[in-house]
Amino acid sequence: MRASTVPDRYAPPAFSPAPAVAEPAPRPFCPVPTMPSEAPPPVWKPVAGRVVILDAGHGGHDDGAAHHGLREKDVNLDVVLRTAAWLRAQGVTVRMTRDRDVFVPLPERSKMANRNPNALFVSIHSNAAAGGPNPFGVETFVLTSSFSDEERCRTALSRYNVPGNSREESRKTLRELTIRCRAQGPELATSIQRSLVRRLGEPDRGVKRADLAVLRETFFCPAVLVEIGFMSHPPTARKMVTPAWRDQAAAAIGEGIVDYMRRIG
Numbered sequence: 296m297r298a299s300t301v302p303d304r305y306a307p308p309a310f311s312p313a314p315a316v317a318e319p320a321p322r323p324f325c326p327v328p329t330m331p332s333e334a335p336p337p338v339w340k341p342v343a344g345r346v347v348i349l350d351a352g353h354g355g356h357d358d359g360a361a362h363h364g365l366r367e368k369d370v371n372l373d374v375v376l377r378t379a380a381w382l383r384a385q386g387v388t389v390r391m392t393r394d395r396d397v398f399v400p401l402p403e404r405s406k407m408a409n410r411n412p413n414a415l416f417v418s419i420h421s422n423a424a425a426g427g428p429n430p431f432g433v434e435t436f437v438l439t440s441s442f443s444d445e446e447r448c449r450t451a452l453s454r455y456n457v458p459g460n461s462r463e464e465s466r467k468t469l470r471e472l473t474i475r476c477r478a479q480g481p482e483l484a485t486s487i488q489r490s491l492v493r494r495l496g497e498p499d500r501g502v503k504r505a506d507l508a509v510l511r512e513t514f515f516c517p518a519v520l521v522e523i524g525f526m527s528h529p530p531t532a533r534k535m536v537t538p539a540w541r542d543q544a545a546a547a548i549g550e551g552i553v554d555y556m557r558r559i560g
């Protein structure tokens with residue numbers, strides 16, 4: 296996707312010249328009531344230079360799900376590449392755990408995230424259901440709450456060194472980062488989920504919690520896993536095969552990420 300074709304919903308409104316100066320209005324007999332003061336405009340945080348790690352689920356010998364002639368690894372990669380182009384057009388720095396059809400072990404994916412503190416980690420998957428009812432819709436996952444922050448901090452401490460003037464200071468930095476990133480995951484997930492539901496017109500299956508390796512092992516970035524649609528649902532699969540649908544999914548994920556970065560960090 297070329298940068299110039301990507302709509303920039305944050306572009307400032309087009310400049311319009313100031314209206315011609317009118318004759319002063321006659322003074323009113325009584326004071327004009329003043330409008331209540333408006334809330335200050337939100338302070339948008341800059342997006343340029345921020346780092347996003349996009350993780351295309353599966354790859355190589357791991358196809359993921361396969362339905363209606365679609366292989367999950369291919370759909371995931373194509374949507375990741377389109378999302379990367381969309382985000383780069385906004386000035387965001389994008390890193391990908393894979394940009395071609397190769398197998399990348401799950402711990403390597405999280406390690407890449409952990410080497411980029413203050414980035415955002417977004418894993419992209421396509422959903423499938425075996426037999427029974429034929430569900431469809433969009434859902435986004437954050438880490439289960441069954442691990443306490445203390446457990447996660449201990450695990451992170453046992454695996455990573457964080458620079459600091461003293462061991463105590465390093466521990467404090469790592470602890471704060473781990474807790475803050477986890478707390479921000481649901482905000483990021485909600486932003487992406489809303490954007491996907493709006494753009495794709497799919498049912499909203501919600502933001503859910505799960506014990507998924509890429510979420511569990513990512514300590515220093517807000518981390519989410521997006522299931523963009525059910526390949527096992529025939530009408531959805533027919534849409535997922537088209538470049539237009541994949542562009543919409545990519546733009547939706549990109550918008551959700553940028554919206555989060557502008558509002559929260």
Ligand SMILES: [Zn+2]
Pocket residue numbers: 352353359360367420421
């Ligand atoms: Zn998957």
